[in-house]
Amino acid sequence: MQSSTWLLGELERAAGVLPTQLRHVLEQHGHGTAGDHLAEAPGAVQLMLCHDGPTARLTGAPRPGRYALTSAGDALWRGEGHGLMECGTDEIVLLHLPRPATILASGASLARLISRRPLTTPDGRALTAHGQRVVAAARSLFTLELTAA
Incomplete structure (x- = not known):
């Protein structure tokens, strides 16, 4: 299992296929799960957004859920969303x-x-222009106060 195994599972569930993680557990307990596999998955990506400054106290955080970027580059909350x-x-x-x-x-x-759209270059080493806009918009939703060292 890896940190993105859940993401693959969501793609498999959306396609009506038994998720790999569940098949793995069932196989370990002696239940055969041979069957359909997800031939082609639609786009999906996860990215960990990390604090990149000095030690700080979080004074404001967005609510979890679905967001869209406005034409001005702001993140607009659209509603509940868990995956x-x-x-x-x-x-x-x-x-x-x-x-x-x-x-x-x-x-x-x-x-x-x-996101369902790529945020990084294919090698995962750099953000795309869209990824840069998404990360900037997401970061702007947090307010921080520097703490005394």
Whole structure:
């Protein structure tokens, strides 16, 4: 299992296929699961958004859910959403957000960002222009206060 196994499972569920993670558990308990496999999956990506500044206190965080980018580059909340199944092609989903008053060290996780559109170059080393806009919009939803060292 890897951190993106759940994402594959959502794609499989959407296609009506028994998720790999569930097949794995069933096979370990002696139940054969040979059957349909997902031949081609639609686009899906997860990206961990991390705090990249000095130690700070989180004073404001967005609510988890589905967001769309406005023409001005802002993230507009569209509603509840807990994963890829609720995410439209023009949306992102923000999950696993820290609570306000959390002290964040550099590298701490701010959110898991889910999208149906690519956010990075194929090698995963750089954000695409769309990915840069999404990350900037998501970051703008957080307010931080630097803490004394």
